[in-house]
Amino acid sequence: MELVLSLGIGIMTGSGVWLILRPRTYQVIIGLSLLSYAVNLFIFAVGGVKSNAAPLLEEGVDISTMTDPVPHALVLTAIVIGFATTALFLVVLLAARGLTGTDHVDGREQPK
Amino acid sequence: MSGWQQHLIIAPIVIPLVAGALLLFFDERERVLKAMISVVSCLALAAVAISLFRLANNGSDGFEGVYLLGNWPAPFGIVLVVDRLSALMLVLASILAIPTLVFALARWHTAGAHFHSLFQFLLMGLNGAFLTGDLFNLFVFFEVMLAASYGLLMHGSGSMRVKAGMHYIAVNLAAALCFLIGVSAIYGSAGTLNMADLAVRIGEIEGERRMLLEAGAGILGIVFLIKAGMWPLNFWLPGAYSAATAPVAGIFAIMSKVGIYVILRLSLLVFGQGDSAGLGLNVLLYGGMATIAFGTIGVLASQALGRLASYSVLVSSGTLLAVLGLNNGTVTSGALFYMVSSTLTIAAFFLLIELVERGQDAGASVLAVTMEAYGDADEEDEEVEVGVTMPGTIAVLGICFAACGILLSGLPPLSGFVAKFAMLSGMIGTGANSEAPIAASAWWIVALLILSGLAALISMTRAGIRTFWASMEGTVPRVLVMEMAPVMLLIALTLALTIKAGPAMGYMEETIRNLQQPAAYIDAVINARRAGVAEPSGPDGGGGL
Numbered sequence: 001m002e003l004v005l006s007l008g009i010g011i012m013t014g015s016g017v018w019l020i021l022r023p024r025t026y027q028v029i030i031g032l033s034l035l036s037y038a039v040n041l042f043i044f045a046v047g048g049v050k051s052n053a054a055p056l057l058e059e060g061v062d063i064s065t066m067t068d069p070v071p072h073a074l075v076l077t078a079i080v081i082g083f084a085t086t087a088l089f090l091v092v093l094l095a096a097r098g099l100t101g102t103d104h105v106d107g108r109e110q111p112k
Numbered sequence: 113m114s115g116w117q118q119h120l121i122i123a124p125i126v127i128p129l130v131a132g133a134l135l136l137f138f139d140e141r142e143r144v145l146k147a148m149i150s151v152v153s154c155l156a157l158a159a160v161a162i163s164l165f166r167l168a169n170n171g172s173d174g175f176e177g178v179y180l181l182g183n184w185p186a187p188f189g190i191v192l193v194v195d196r197l198s199a200l201m202l203v204l205a206s207i208l209a210i211p212t213l214v215f216a217l218a219r220w221h222t223a224g225a226h227f228h229s230l231f232q233f234l235l236m237g238l239n240g241a242f243l244t245g246d247l248f249n250l251f252v253f254f255e256v257m258l259a260a261s262y263g264l265l266m267h268g269s270g271s272m273r274v275k276a277g278m279h280y281i282a283v284n285l286a287a288a289l290c291f292l293i294g295v296s297a298i299y300g301s302a303g304t305l306n307m308a309d310l311a312v313r314i315g316e317i318e319g320e321r322r323m324l325l326e327a328g329a330g331i332l333g334i335v336f337l338i339k340a341g342m343w344p345l346n347f348w349l350p351g352a353y354s355a356a357t358a359p360v361a362g363i364f365a366i367m368s369k370v371g372i373y374v375i376l377r378l379s380l381l382v383f384g385q386g387d388s389a390g391l392g393l394n395v396l397l398y399g400g401m402a403t404i405a406f407g408t409i410g411v412l413a414s415q416a417l418g419r420l421a422s423y424s425v426l427v428s429s430g431t432l433l434a435v436l437g438l439n440n441g442t443v444t445s446g447a448l449f450y451m452v453s454s455t456l457t458i459a460a461f462f463l464l465i466e467l468v469e470r471g472q473d474a475g476a477s478v479l480a481v482t483m484e485a486y487g488d489a490d491e492e493d494e495e496v497e498v499g500v501t502m503p504g505t506i507a508v509l510g511i512c513f514a515a516c517g518i519l520l521s522g523l524p525p526l527s528g529f530v531a532k533f534a535m536l537s538g539m540i541g542t543g544a545n546s547e548a549p550i551a552a553s554a555w556w557i558v559a560l561l562i563l564s565g566l567a568a569l570i571s572m573t574r575a576g577i578r579t580f581w582a583s584m585e586g587t588v589p590r591v592l593v594m595e596m597a598p599v600m601l602l603i604a605l606t607l608a609l610t611i612k613a614g615p616a617m618g619y620m621e622e623t624i625r626n627l628q629q630p631a632a633y634i635d636a637v638i639n640a641r642r643a644g645v646a647e648p649s650g651p652d653g654g655g656g657l
Contacts, residue, residue, distance in 0.1 A: 020282070020286060025278070028282055032282070032285050032286065032289075035286070035289050036289055039289045039292045039293055039296075042292075042293060042296060043292060043296040045300075046296045046297065046299055046300030047299075047300070070299065070305075071296065071299070074248055074292075074295075074296065074299070077248070077251075077252065078292050081251075081252070081255045081288070082288070082289075084259070085255065085258075085259060085262075085281075085285055085288065086285070088259065088262060088281070089278075089281050089282070089285060092262070092266065092274060092277055092278050092281055093278065095266075095274050096271075096274045096275060096278050099270075099271035099274050099275075100271055100274075100275065105278065105279070105282070106275070107271065107275040107278075
């Protein structure tokens, strides 16, 4: 499971970085979204990867069998904030498309 | 600190939050009401900040208070902490807010929707970032501040601003993701996000986990350096700051200082001592010097005044970063003084530029956007103009321009000189340690500081001659008293800072002394007493409350 998770994070980060370096605004926003998925998974991963583990303290239960609840709280916040700011960026992107007539990030096409 | 005073700590966050939310209920047409709410909120904020500042200043060890949100004990819940440094930043932010808001009230606040709400939320994010004692909460307040700044940057619209805003948002979204990576790497290695708890635990972390922690801290550092505008992470800054409307650029002058505040806080609290001591100081030192050089070249090369001011922001950031990299207490306290002085100066300069450029018809592309935004605002604006057109406008503008030039280049008699003198004397003069030889890097900073001052002087003189002496064809700008007063107030503040330089420097030195001994901070946060809970810990359990 660790391998799958780390491969997933790695591939998404790689694709995300490649995409945000592209000249089209749509590519940039998809790149940022991929990066934020990768980061959200990364936050999960730092809490230690466990499956079927509860984040609840109980008397007499060994603490190593439980999952760390803090990354869950962090990732929720990160998702909400990431979603909101990405939505905002989308609006700006559309405004820029309307004002400049192109979807190039610099607002004009590269000279041929 | 007890009773109601304790709740003052959270007031700088709650006041703008409530005011900003309240403003959303009113229609854009109710301008006077909205302006009133905004002004009252800013005045209340300034009053709270100043009273917190006084409490912090009178506190015996400079330590005023820890506020436990939800009454959870410190390493588990979120804490807000006021010490000398955060009190200073709060005062600076709230003092800066009043003139920029008043300036905006003259006409700019009608150029787009929800200016006042966004302004209040920006203040909330700033204050929260200065107050919080928790890394993840810092992320949240950073995002609040940034989300508001995205809206403010594009206030007034126009393709120039939207384009600059798009770059700004893309850079900051990427930075926010780095912030999360850094924070979670730190959590993964140290198991805590509370800054004080982190400072305690960092001593116990060994081997690979320490490597992970330092990597996390490094990634986090990159985020703050992007905000502060260190070369080569600063190419977004001149475009964004010069495209923003004048009052927005004015309040943005403090936003680049947030990154510097966090770097100062964390480098002295967490990485002040122990095995990881001095982590990344070289990056700050050389990066800061590169930033000064880059900013200086930019200042010399700038045609438009807005870009000149933006590059001055970079020079100011670079100076602060390089000086922090030296890690010398005396010099750092001079740098704090410089930070206050340069923030006020740059804000005044951004406001002034807009007034000066109003008189010029032909101009840079920035101006065209300004005109465009005006076209909309002017027609409906006529009835609410409260001031009269000032006589001798050009003379007043010219004097303010000269004052800004003197402040930016660090010439006597204003506070820019005092600040640079304090830093230089800490590095090479009587303030320096006379036994130890002066490091080569200190000489480099001295040279760069003086050269950047010279460059500022040259370009300000050039711009001043072009604007005030040579422009025959330019009409005299119509300037309201309400727009001139904020600029004069900001310059008067730097004058006050010059006159009161002694006590101010004393405060800065005390601040740095407290920061260099983080034990008091850590103790106060970890042992903060919960309200209404009898602590069994005995006499040493006294926290800040």
